Amino acid sequence: MADDIMAIEEFQAALDWQATHAEQNGAPCTARVVRALAKVRDGGTATGRRIANWQGLTLKDAMPLRMTGGLHHLLLSGQDDRLARVYSGEISDQSQIDQMVCDLVERFDAQLLPWLDGPPQTNEAGRSASIMAGLLWLAQHVAPRFELFELGASAGVNTMLDLYHYRLGSTLVGPVDSPMQIEPDWLGEGGSPPAPPSDFTIASVCGCDVAPIDLSDRASALRLKSYVWPDAPARMARIDAAIHLASENPPKLVKQDAEQFVADLLRLPQDAGTTRAMFHSIMWQYMPASAQDAITDAFEKAGAGATPERPLAWVSLETDPATFRHELRVRRWTGEAGDGQSILLSHAHPHGAWIEWTGA
Numbered sequence: 001m002a003d004d005i006m007a008i009e010e011f012q013a014a015l016d017w018q019a020t021h022a023e024q025n026g027a028p029c030t031a032r033v034v035r036a037l038a039k040v041r042d043g044g045t046a047t048g049r050r051i052a053n054w055q056g057l058t059l060k061d062a063m064p065l066r067m068t069g070g071l072h073h074l075l076l077s078g079q080d081d082r083l084a085r086v087y088s089g090e091i092s093d094q095s096q097i098d099q100m101v102c103d104l105v106e107r108f109d110a111q112l113l114p115w116l117d118g119p120p121q122t123n124e125a126g127r128s129a130s131i132m133a134g135l136l137w138l139a140q141h142v143a144p145r146f147e148l149f150e151l152g153a154s155a156g157v158n159t160m161l162d163l164y165h166y167r168l169g170s171t172l173v174g175p176v177d178s179p180m181q182i183e184p185d186w187l188g189e190g191g192s193p194p195a196p197p198s199d200f201t202i203a204s205v206c207g208c209d210v211a212p213i214d215l216s217d218r219a220s221a222l223r224l225k226s227y228v229w230p231d232a233p234a235r236m237a238r239i240d241a242a243i244h245l246a247s248e249n250p251p252k253l254v255k256q257d258a259e260q261f262v263a264d265l266l267r268l269p270q271d272a273g274t275t276r277a278m279f280h281s282i283m284w285q286y287m288p289a290s291a292q293d294a295i296t297d298a299f300e301k302a303g304a305g306a307t308p309e310r311p312l313a314w315v316s317l318e319t320d321p322a323t324f325r326h327e328l329r330v331r332r333w334t335g336e337a338g339d340g341q342s343i344l345l346s347h348a349h350p351h352g353a354w355i356e357w358t359g360a
Contacts, residue, residue, distance in 0.1 A: 011051075012038060014058035018065065025350060027229040029087045032094055033071060034064045036101035043102055045109045050116055060285060062119045065227065070115030071101065073226035074108060087230040119286050120227040121213060123154035125238040126352020127281040127317055128161040129182050130328045133168050133355065134315040135277070136193040136200075137345055142275045142311040142332055145201045149265055149276075151258040151295075152283030153207025155215050155224050156251025157242045162202040163249060168193050169357065173200075180241040184352050190359035203274060206252040208261035215246035235351055259291045259298075266302045270310045277313035282326070282350060284318045303333030303340055317348060326350050 015038055022031040041051045047067075054063055074080045075087070082100055085091045091100075105112055135146060150159050165174040167183040169192025186192065213220045221243050228235050254261065262278065270276050278299065284292065299314060306312040312333040320327050328346040333339045347356045 011041070011054070011058050015064055017059060022229065025232075026353070027231045029089055029092075029231040030068055030229040032086060032092065032097045033068050033083070033101060035094060036098045037064055037067055039098040039102050040067070040105050043105065045105050047105050047109050047113050047116070050113065062286075063116065065120045065122075066116050066118070067112070068229075069120050069223075069227040070112045071104060072228075072230055073115075073223065074104060075230070076222055076226055079108070080104060089231070118211065121154040121209075121211075121224060122227045122282075123157040123213075123224060123239075123242075124228075124235065124282075124351045125157050125160075125164065125180060125242050126182060126184065126235065127348075127350075128158045128164060129166055129168060129184050129352050130317045130346065130348045130355060131158060131279050131281065131315055132161055132164075132166055132173060133193040133357070134279070134317075134328055134330050134345055135202075136168070136171065136173065136196055137360070138275065138277070138313050138315070138330055138332060139197055139200050140194050142313060142334060143273050143309070144197050144199050145203055145274045146277050146313075147203050147270075147274055148205040149261070149278055150205070150207035151261065151278065151280040152286070153209050153212065153251070153253055155213035155220070155242075156207050156246065156253045157215075157239070158279075158281065159205045159207040159251045159253070160242065160245055160249065162205065163245050168355070171195050179244055180238065182238075182352065184349070185354035186357065187354055188346070188356040188358060190346070190357040193357065193359070204252075206254070208254050208256045208258060210255065210257055212253040212255050215243050216250065232351065234353075257291070258287060259294045262295050262298055266298055272309045275311045275313055277315060279315040281317040282319065284316065285321070299331075300340060303331075305335075306333035306339070307335040319350075328355075 019031040019034040040048045075083050153159055164180040164182055165176050165178040169186040171192045173196050213224050215221050225239050228239050303312045314331040317328050326348050329342050329344055331340055331342050343360045
């Protein structure tokens with residue numbers, strides 16, 4: 001399996017995997033732009049040279065999606081509209097798209113180069129359906145009043161999860177008049193998540209990111225939107241709804257690395273009758289192994305002191321590196337037998353289009 005993963009990190013294999021992933025998730029036009037990066041690498045631009053000499057793991061670093069974000073930004077910002085015909089499907093010939101993307105990179109070389117500096121911050125609201133389903137499951141086993149904190153929160157789109165309305169199978173939760181209506185296709189034979197108990201409460205939510213995005217700032221919001229695949233209209237509508245909600249209820253975010261954020265929060269006093277829960281989605285892979293280990297160790301040590309009155313929980317929607325499937329897993333600590341066990345609740349579409357619920 002390690003050999004397979006290393007093979008995928010070879011440049012062309014990584015491009016092919018990312019393009020196929022986009023195609024399978026309803027974004028064939030974005031896939032064509034990804035494939036065009038092979039020609040960009042062979043060009044004489046500074047961007048092309050940096051791609052050709054990429055230091056790191058091409059796929060793990062999400063290098064292709066860094067570039068597609070920059071290219072989409074050219075269209076959204078009104079600087080160049082040529083890719084509109086690609087994203088609409090009007091132009092589908094790969095050789096024509098290759099030439100168009102190469103021309104864009106040559107013209108906007110200096111502007112596109114910094115997009116390679118950091119990973120994409122997609123902050124997909126559809127993923128909050130999985131997080132909410134995990135909280136509903138947890139509410140049957142721990143105190144149903146939650147104080148939540150998110151790792152890698154980006155613009156805080158998923159820290160606003162209590163402002164969204166969800167239909168999760170036959171289970172409804174959240175304000176019915178919310179501009180964010182999330183209704184993934186519900187698959188599997190595990191039924192629906194439990195209905196929220198009458199005292200189900202999200203008391204607080206905060207998040208951290210090393211480079212948080214302020215959705216009230218138009219330029220920052222546009223950058224975030226650039227990472228959304230333009231041929232996925234439901235996702236584009238969700239980011240617009242999130243920007244609207246953030247203008248009325250700004251997310252609570254801090255600029256901090258995840259390791260220190262977790263350590264600081266775990267030291268704070270915890271109210272009786274409240275579950276302290278950490279969550280994150282499609283970000284764990286971007287952290288170094290040392291940070292992953294430190295957070296895990298800190299959580300397990302804190303869990304050793306948990307009680308039924310002051311439980312601890314961990315909800316994650318992350319990619320299994322062996323299968324590339326996205327798994328919703330929960331762990332809980334209550335000071336009782338079985339504490340800390342990782343429980344698989346579902347598999348899910350990476351952008352929230354469907355959830356295959358097993359319900360443990």
